[in-house]
Amino acid sequence: MLQLQAIRENRDRLEIALKKRNIDATQIFENVVQLDEKRRATQSELDNTLAESNRLSKEIGELFKSGRAQDANVLKEKTSGLKEESKRLGEELNTTAEELQNLLYQIPNIPHDLVPAGNSENDNEEIFKEGTVPTLSAEAIPHWELAKKYDIIDFELGVKITGAGFPVYKGKGARLQRALIAYFLDKNTEAGYTEMQVPLLVNEASGYGTGQLPDKEGQMYHVGADDLYLIPTAEVPVTNIFRDVILNESDFPICYTGYTPCFRREAGSYGAHVRGLNRLHQFDKVEIVRVEHPSKSYEALDGMVEHVKTILRELKLPYRILRLCGGDLGFTAALTYDFEVFSTAQDRWLEISSVSNFEAYQANRLKLRFKDENGKNNLAHTLNGSSLALPRVLAGILENYQTPEGIKIPEVLVPYCGFDIIN
Missing domain, CATH: 3.30.930.10 (Bira Bifunctional Protein; Domain 2)
Structure with missing residues (x-):
């Protein structure tokens, strides 16, 4: 399986190399890059949501300690929404990662320079x-x-x-x-x-x-x-x-x-x-x-x-x-x-x-x-x-x-x- 970093950094060279296999990889590489960007964006959003949820959980704990239960309960409702959002983002991340992996499985290895061009x-x-x-x-x-x-x-x-x-x-x-x-x-x-x-x-x-x-x-x-x-x-x-x-x-x-x-x-x-x-x-x-x-x-x-x-x-x-x-x-x-x-x-x-x-x-x-x-x-x-x-x-x-x-x-x-x- 090709490495994502290689596709992102050497895409043009890899596309030329795969032409030896009579494969036009332009579209599949574009799809790989788009899915990888979606995966990264979703991961970032999930990380931020989890961080916010963790921050609020600590704040809730402090509010309860200081006897401000009503304020704490308000924040608890907010963290409940964040947990639902985290779950949704986690599922989206897994789906995107699986799609990306399946797409990478479809790309053959890059031929060595010694490999001659040919059809059969x-x-x-x-x-x-x-x-x-x-x-x-x-x-x-x-x-x-x-x-x-x-x-x-x-x-x-x-x-x-x-x-x-x-x-x-x-x-x-x-x-x-x-x-x-x-x-x-x-x-x-x-x-x-x-x-x-x-x-x-x-x-x-x-x-x-x-x-x-x-x-x-x-x-x-x-x-x-x-x-x-x-x-x-x-x-x-x-x-x-x-x-x-x-x-x-x-x-x-x-x-x-x-x-x-x-x-x-x-x-x-x-x-x-x-x-x-x-x-x-x-x-x-x-x-x-x-x-x-x-x-x-x-x-x-x-x-x-x-x-x-x-x-x-x-x-x-x-x-x-x-x-x-x-x-x-x-x-x-x-x-x-x-x-x-x-x-x-x-x-x-x-x-x-x-x-x-x-x-x-x-x-x-x-x-x-x-x-x-x-x-x-x-x-x-x-x-x-x-x-x-x-x-x-x-x-x-x-x-x-x-x-x-x-x-x-x-x-x-x-x-x-x-x-x-x-x-």
């Missing part, structure tokens, strides 16, 4: 590419056909049990899935991230804290009876560990990792680009989250990008990195790098990770602050990244490692799997 994913910038795309035989098939051929993932059984987008992993498919999770977690903890096991359900405050609410409310599964949400990513519960927390500068950097199933209602469309593991309603993901000093957050972002690179190098998957344009940038992010693996069998790139710096946007929602050397409270910076999302990594392994003899297992995963081929 077609305008994202490729900034890095590595790895050799394997040459497959003419009989090579996509992962959903491989899954059926080797009986390792059953999509139809998932439809029977739950519905589309909820696959059942079987035998070596389940073992490979578990191996990837363990491998990702080991890589992350070796890099200094502390492993966390967190709830899969969060309350509304947590959803608002990281920005999934109200922006992605329609994409989240909601348990109405308990007013809880199934998490779309481990970012939500892990980052909310720091909601309403004041840190010390010496606490930085804070680095956490966690594995969770993730749940997303996004319907998607039909066609090969969403078949099989390409888009699911339930999937596994290992996440990395960092809380950083503002002066170190972009250095940390670069480090997270390099960390994901090492994992993909060890898996020997061809990949590229994109810098997202303004039109494709997530609502809460200031700068995002997407990793994509090339699927040879599908002849297309598959997104497998997003690594983002949110700067102070989430921290302002979370009230996540730190005390500087002068004892002043400042907003921290938050970052997160997929390290990694499993479905499309698994799809890339199945498709790129297929041979006439079966699907070979990446060498680095063999100790985790206990086998080197699926046949």
Whole structure:
């Protein structure tokens, strides 16, 4: 969430920056300023009314002490009116503050200067590419056909049990899935991230804290009876560990990792680009989250990008990195790098990770602050990244490692799997 002071003091600059997202923020900023002025005026009026009421209460006490009960009762009638006025002003203040807060929730983060202008994913910038795309035989098939051929993932059984987008992993498919999770977690903890096991359900405050609410409310599964949400990513519960927390500068950097199933209602469309593991309603993901000093957050972002690179190098998957344009940038992010693996069998790139710096946007929602050397409270910076999302990594392994003899297992995963081929 943007800070009110920043909007008031740098309104023109922020309006220009949001044009990268193809957003004209002129009117919404005007509404924010007007509501803030109304809130301030109401607060001032309420403060004056309460002060007058307190002054009269003291005067009434003195009048009673001096035996002037009749004069005191006259003033009591006046204080009764002031109490009614205070109540009205308090309710008006709460309503205005809520309207202002809801309006601020509708404004996305300000893009970093490195974010290119653009309307869609077609305008994202490729900034890095590595790895050799394997040459497959003419009989090579996509992962959903491989899954059926080797009986390792059953999509139809998932439809029977739950519905589309909820696959059942079987035998070596389940073992490979578990191996990837363990491998990702080991890589992350070796890099200094502390492993966390967190709830899969969060309350509304947590959803608002990281920005999934109200922006992605329609994409989240909601348990109405308990007013809880199934998490779309481990970012939500892990980052909310720091909601309403004041840190010390010496606490930085804070680095956490966690594995969770993730749940997303996004319907998607039909066609090969969403078949099989390409888009699911339930999937596994290992996440990395960092809380950083503002002066170190972009250095940390670069480090997270390099960390994901090492994992993909060890898996020997061809990949590229994109810098997202303004039109494709997530609502809460200031700068995002997407990793994509090339699927040879599908002849297309598959997104497998997003690594983002949110700067102070989430921290302002979370009230996540730190005390500087002068004892002043400042907003921290938050970052997160997929390290990694499993479905499309698994799809890339199945498709790129297929041979006439079966699907070979990446060498680095063999100790985790206990086998080197699926046949």
